[in-house]
Amino acid sequence: MCVPGCEEAVRHALTRRGFFRGTGAIAAGFAASAAGAAAPALAQPATFRTIVDLTHTMSADFPTYFGVAGIEMQKQFDFKKDGFNLYWWRIVEHAGTHLDAPIHFSENGATIEQIDATNLVLPLAVIDVTAKAAQDPDYLVSRQDIADWEDKNGRLGDGCCVAMHSGWARFVSDPAKFTGKDAAGTFHFPGFGPEAAEWLMRERRVLGIAVDTLSLDNGPSKDFKTHYLWLPSGRWGLENVANLDRIPAVGATLVVGLAKVKGATGGPARLIALI
């Protein structure tokens, strides 16, 4: 995946952008698959002024793709009776604000615990398509949207996550609006166009894509082309991201926190942006 000299170039690019000092961690993550040797490195966080929670509160009412409760909580111990509180949870891996691991749409892709921590703290680029999505609920982030973003903000940084901000997060308390389900049962919400995803894979070194909707593909998609392109390539995705309206187009650092469950195809995530 990494041509000779690439690690140097990545380190240089990241240093110049000021995201981290000692950026070998992310660079090593790239190089590891090709060279089989990840040089341990200390990544020191850049300074930040603000912390923004990009996570929706999870509950049984949160709209899900399958229309079933994404979490069921059974109180197993009660403070008054037992002296402590404890629930047993039953969760759908892909519900609420969550991560899609490569295995989700591939036979042998990485499972959650195999995603290197150095690939879970990264620069966040936000593409605002709220105006277009307001006109077209099935809007697909296009190659042109990325070109326009780069015209304004510069080339997408190596090792970043690219997020679609469609404005859909504001509908989350209204499942009918959030899913956009029509009379025929078809969903209507924006997503990443397959051409745009393919371009990001080929032409840029993006680690993850994120959406503020239920799926990386748009609502009506039946072939899940973006999922099938993106995840088998070893990259991850984030769905149902909150508060992207509070994040600048460029300059934030995303921290992806998730439970390290063996063999999991995805799971609830706590997403935090440092600005």
Ligand SMILES: [Zn+2]
């Ligand atoms: Zn998912």
